[in-house]
Amino acid sequence: MSVSANDNASKASMRGFLAKYSVLIAFAAIVIFFSVASPTFLTPANLFNVLVNNVVMLAIVALGLTIVISSGGIDLSVGVSVDMASMIFVMLLAAGYSGVVGVAGGLGAALIVGILNAILITRLNISPFLATLGVLFIGQSTQQLATSGGQPIYLTSGYAADQFNAIARTALFGIPTPVIVLIVLAVVVHLLLHRSVFGRYVQAMGAQPGVAWYSGIRVPRELSMVHVLCALLAGVTGILLSATVKSYVPLSGNAFLLDAIGATFIGTTLSRERKPSVIGTLLGVLLLAIVKNGLLLVGWNFYWQQVGIGVLVFLVLAASFGLRRAAH
Amino acid sequence: MQTAKRDIAVSMTGISKRFGPVRALENANLEIARGSILGLVGQNGAGKSTIIKVLAGIIKPDSGSIVVNGETVSTLTPASVEKLGVHFIHQDRLLVPTATVGEAVFLGHEIGLGPFVSRRAMERRAADLLKRFFGMELPAGTLVKDLTTAQQKVVQITRALAQKASVLVLDEPTAALVKREVDSLFDVLRRLRDDGIAVVFISHYMQEIEKLCDRVTVMRNGTDVGTVDPRQTPIDEIIAMMIARDVGEMFPKRSVELGAPVLEVSNLRLGGSFENIGFNVRAGEIVGLTGLLGSGAKEIVQCLFGLKTADGGEVKVEGRELSLSTPVKAVRDGIAMLPEDRRAHGVALGLSVRENISLASLRRYSRTGMVSRGAENQAVDGLIKELSIKTPHRDALVRELSGGNQQKVAIAKWLSCQSRVYVLDEPTVAVDVGAKVEIYNLLNRLAGEGAAILLLSSDLLELVGVCDRVLVVYRGRLAGSFSGPAMNSDALLAASSGARSNADGVAA
Numbered sequence: 001m002s003v004s005a006n007d008n009a010s011k012a013s014m015r016g017f018l019a020k021y022s023v024l025i026a027f028a029a030i031v032i033f034f035s036v037a038s039p040t041f042l043t044p045a046n047l048f049n050v051l052v053n054n055v056v057m058l059a060i061v062a063l064g065l066t067i068v069i070s071s072g073g074i075d076l077s078v079g080v081s082v083d084m085a086s087m088i089f090v091m092l093l094a095a096g097y098s099g100v101v102g103v104a105g106g107l108g109a110a111l112i113v114g115i116l117n118a119i120l121i122t123r124l125n126i127s128p129f130l131a132t133l134g135v136l137f138i139g140q141s142t143q144q145l146a147t148s149g150g151q152p153i154y155l156t157s158g159y160a161a162d163q164f165n166a167i168a169r170t171a172l173f174g175i176p177t178p179v180i181v182l183i184v185l186a187v188v189v190h191l192l193l194h195r196s197v198f199g200r201y202v203q204a205m206g207a208q209p210g211v212a213w214y215s216g217i218r219v220p221r222e223l224s225m226v227h228v229l230c231a232l233l234a235g236v237t238g239i240l241l242s243a244t245v246k247s248y249v250p251l252s253g254n255a256f257l258l259d260a261i262g263a264t265f266i267g268t269t270l271s272r273e274r275k276p277s278v279i280g281t282l283l284g285v286l287l288l289a290i291v292k293n294g295l296l297l298v299g300w301n302f303y304w305q306q307v308g309i310g311v312l313v314f315l316v317l318a319a320s321f322g323l324r325r326a327a328h
Numbered sequence: 329m330q331t332a333k334r335d336i337a338v339s340m341t342g343i344s345k346r347f348g349p350v351r352a353l354e355n356a357n358l359e360i361a362r363g364s365i366l367g368l369v370g371q372n373g374a375g376k377s378t379i380i381k382v383l384a385g386i387i388k389p390d391s392g393s394i395v396v397n398g399e400t401v402s403t404l405t406p407a408s409v410e411k412l413g414v415h416f417i418h419q420d421r422l423l424v425p426t427a428t429v430g431e432a433v434f435l436g437h438e439i440g441l442g443p444f445v446s447r448r449a450m451e452r453r454a455a456d457l458l459k460r461f462f463g464m465e466l467p468a469g470t471l472v473k474d475l476t477t478a479q480q481k482v483v484q485i486t487r488a489l490a491q492k493a494s495v496l497v498l499d500e501p502t503a504a505l506v507k508r509e510v511d512s513l514f515d516v517l518r519r520l521r522d523d524g525i526a527v528v529f530i531s532h533y534m535q536e537i538e539k540l541c542d543r544v545t546v547m548r549n550g551t552d553v554g555t556v557d558p559r560q561t562p563i564d565e566i567i568a569m570m571i572a573r574d575v576g577e578m579f580p581k582r583s584v585e586l587g588a589p590v591l592e593v594s595n596l597r598l599g600g601s602f603e604n605i606g607f608n609v610r611a612g613e614i615v616g617l618t619g620l621l622g623s624g625a626k627e628i629v630q631c632l633f634g635l636k637t638a639d640g641g642e643v644k645v646e647g648r649e650l651s652l653s654t655p656v657k658a659v660r661d662g663i664a665m666l667p668e669d670r671r672a673h674g675v676a677l678g679l680s681v682r683e684n685i686s687l688a689s690l691r692r693y694s695r696t697g698m699v700s701r702g703a704e705n706q707a708v709d710g711l712i713k714e715l716s717i718k719t720p721h722r723d724a725l726v727r728e729l730s731g732g733n734q735q736k737v738a739i740a741k742w743l744s745c746q747s748r749v750y751v752l753d754e755p756t757v758a759v760d761v762g763a764k765v766e767i768y769n770l771l772n773r774l775a776g777e778g779a780a781i782l783l784l785s786s787d788l789l790e791l792v793g794v795c796d797r798v799l800v801v802y803r804g805r806l807a808g809s810f811s812g813p814a815m816n817s818d819a820l821l822a823a824s825s826g827a828r829s830n831a832d833g834v835a836a
Contacts, residue, residue, distance in 0.1 A: 191698070196699065197697050197698070197699055200683065201690075203679065210673040211674065212676075212687075214665060214674070215659065215688040216660065217688075273725070
């Protein structure tokens, strides 16, 4: 009797362990798989490429969504923030303004998107899902109107444009500059979400909004902050994107939305209470980026990559949920 | 009133049940007589629900015998129990919300031909039954979700009667009902009793037991400690049987030197709810506030915490006038609120004990916006110890705590803020007797430390036992202020329902 009880207990704790680290296990398995399947996968050049092109920009958007999802909301308009920042940044640089003005203008544009979301949600009491969906529609049309139906704007060579492109493509102490930007932002968001008073309020609003309100927390103000921060982070991605490709392509920001949501939810499997966390989100982004890159290297075309990612998300979440239930 | 030889419907003797090391039932007995309403009371964990689950065939007892309608039954299953005519009305409404009344009444026993159900026939039969038993007329095809909670209870009872129930067991049937609905439910139950049905009524509310039941069986520590007639046995005595100690200990008296007024309310009004409300609460004083549903008592409390904005009047805390438009301001001005709906407003179940306790006072444990875990842990550990909150550790989720301990976490949150005024909205609803005593002790200690406490409650015994003074609200006005010997449940009840009374003056 006691032997089998012990056995069951150790089985349960094993399952609990597997459930908790299902993302890490999946991660390791996938890295090993692609290393064997493709000789180029584990080369420094490829990993550098994955980091800079597939990880950094998505991760910064996902950091913003991690804050919003922690507060119990969602921001479907992150792509609009990316695009607006990108558009204004490129327009200012193309008009000959300095890089500082370009960055300030780009972030300002993203800020306006965030404030618009905040007003709709906290003043008009529209649910975050519908408010940001509306802003998504408006933002997309605005871009098409501003670019005569979606014409890209290219940065011709000029001082500021070249300088940014150089920064985006160079490295500091052997680390690509965009990666440094990501690390700094990740540390800041981590401290904000998991160590600060603001972060506690965000978690409380996400766990039980009524309790937050009854505890004297200024819920509308904190929620506004959440949406502004999310839009600003997406704006950073918009500027990095334009600096890398030396252009603004309308509606390109939407590509980040679903991947960022996916990464954040994959990251929630790391915590017992399924709460989003910065570390979890970063792992989720890495996982998605590596799968995309690996499938490309082994010769799958773009459409099959999407199928691969869908299956991966199912597997990680199902394994985590299923194993955890079994562990209880 | 009872004949010498009662007509016994169900007799359970010597029932024992263990769950691992836990003794849920130990040689427990329960006798249910036809044509009689039996109350079943006891603290949470006393074995009430276990013995009922044994009867329902949900839990298999380790030993003991069960006799139903004169026949010894060896194994009970939920289906076989229904065939014996024993029906259960569980606490959670187990009705399909989108079903019609007819469908709900005949759920599991549909009327029809083969695989086809006749909705029309079911509606008609259900309407007949509702009218015959309860004089209730509902439009044909009414959906369950459009009924009041009381009407849903009646539909559940009708379902049992349609199956020819001879024994009806109701678990906390009044928990979600308002006073008027409780009265009509009681009328229904009395009628069923007079028709010879055996009714078992489980409740936390002693006044209901006193009003409704012919006999009451008290359970404690997994066994029945006695069966008495609640009309001849004082409530105090029944409670004493439940908790095995004196009721005097349940409402621990204290002697506190009252200080200066801390909360001063004058001429407060809110259109459509109340007007001309004025009272003071002094340091160390516990003032009760009560009134029937819709009297405005609840809205007064809501205005004091900024949940509703009063149309006029003045609220002062320690002499400072407040503008109470949101809870944010109320908290900043030192007002603490223990809301009635603990799960929605009191504690966040998905957060840890630590995060809940420090939530309203994080600024005290932080520097430049960052929380200092050391200071927070120290304060939280202190409060867990001080209030003897039973939790495995400070990072355990509040969801894992018992109701009484969750309520203590909600109180600890305000202690951590060092609030001066405590507004409590029905703090002991759905909390068992033992935890109630702990909460009363806590209130006394708060008062002892100079806090001003306003206790909104509809439990008159609680008000009389705990408060220094009780204010009664009737139709939006203060109908009386009672203290000393004048403060008794009869006087409070009379004033709540608008009868003239000799209160010691309206405004205090």
